[in-house]
Amino acid sequence: MSGTRELRTRLEAAQAELQRSKVHLDKLRQHHERERDALQQELEAARREVAALQLRHEEALQAQAQQRAAALQQAVLLPAPPPVPPSALVALVRRPEPLDPAVPVLSRLTGLPPADVRLRAAMPLPCVMARVSVSEAEAMCQALHAEGFAAVSSEIPHPSAGGVMTVRRFTLEAQALHLEDARGRREQLPYERLMLLVRGRRLTLSVEKQLEWSLPEAQPLVGRRGFSVQELKVQEVKKEEHSQFLWAYAEGLRMVFTQGTQFQGLGARRGASLYESLQNLTGELHQRAPQAVRDDRLLALPRFSLPLVHEERGQELFAELLFQAVKQRVWP
CATH class of the missing domain: 3.30.1390.10 (Ribosomal protein L7/L12, C-terminal domain/Adaptor protein ClpS)
Incomplete structure (x- = not known):
């Protein structure tokens, strides 16, 4: 009998503990529901605030556009600046x-x-x-x-000046070099007209801006229950671009062979890499046009800087000076 009473006592205690747990769980559920309702209200308020800010921003942009249009209508046309002499x-x-x-x-x-x-x-x-x-x-x-x-x-020619042909396809014939650019324009250049072959490579630095989301340092925010807010920041990423080229010069024409050139015209001498293909093409042209001067110094000067000109045009203008020296028979 004593064992039965002990089991009954334990059962009653377990039932009481279960009842207390149910009561506590109900209170916790009610608390969570209240918290969820409060968060939902804050979310709706934030959405309304964002919508109001977007509307205000659009109105400001529209007002600026109207002011700019009105200013342009009232502006006095100024005379164009005189052209810069070459x-x-x-x-x-x-x-x-x-x-x-x-x-x-x-x-x-x-x-x-x-x-x-x-x-x-x-x-x-x-x-x-x-x-x-x-x-x-x-x-x-x-x-x-x-x-x-x-x-x-x-x-110093203008960057958009003519006389430059970016070669897309070429064919090495017995007496002439047949060329075709990306627009389909074709040229036939006898080998005896070739005067200069310049091999080189170029290193170009560029800065790109990217938008990235980032979390600020943890700190309590008033009215946001301590949640961190992501910030949209602009990050600058520096990139280096390496390119190789062959410039072939003739009177009135400069031919550019780059990574955009198709080298099927080399046949069996087509290289496994761009460097090898350009080297083989340079050798073939120099063999067929022995009078042409070959200069490979720009291979070792990818960031060649020329005084008094922009760095991006240093190699180009250096080669132009070299071409003038070859034409006047003072180089090499």
Whole structure:
């Protein structure tokens, strides 16, 4: 009998504990429902606030557009600025030996301080000494020639100027090079017209802006029950782009062979990589046009900087000076 009473006592205690748990669970459920309702109300309020901000932003943009349109209607048309006269680079094709006696003469003819003359004379040939107008460049070259210096000048073409053909396809025929660009324009260039082959590679730095979500440092927010809010930030990402090229020069035409070129025209000599294909193409052209000068120095100068010009055009204008020197038979 005592065992039965003990079991009954335990059962009653378990039932009482279960009843207390049910009561506690009901209270907890009611508390969660109240919390959920409060959060739902805050979410709806936040949505209404965002909608109001968007509407206000759109109204502000519309007002700015109307003000800008009204200002344009009332604005007085200003005369266009006068066109910038073309300029040219003057460069030495031969480095004076010895240099010291030539520095004062070069300083007088170019208007450069002696220290700048020494710095520019130490750069790869042709080394740029001045950037002047086209007429002044001709006069400066004549003065340099009169003093015994080998110099050339090259007009700086506009970046969108013609005379450049980006080759998409090519065919190596027996007597001529057949070319086709991305637009389908075709050219036939006899090998005897080739004058200069420039191999090189280019390193271009670019900065891209990306939008990223980030969480700020944890801190209590008033009215938000301590939740962190994501922030939209603009991140700048620097990228390096490597490219290789072959520039082939003829009178009135510059041909550009890059990664966009299809090298099926090489046949069995088509390389397994862009570098190998460009090297093989350069060798084939030089073999068929032995009179053409080959220059590979820009392969070792991917970020070549030329004085007085933008860095992005340094290699291009250096090759133009080299082409002028080849045409005048003062290079190599």
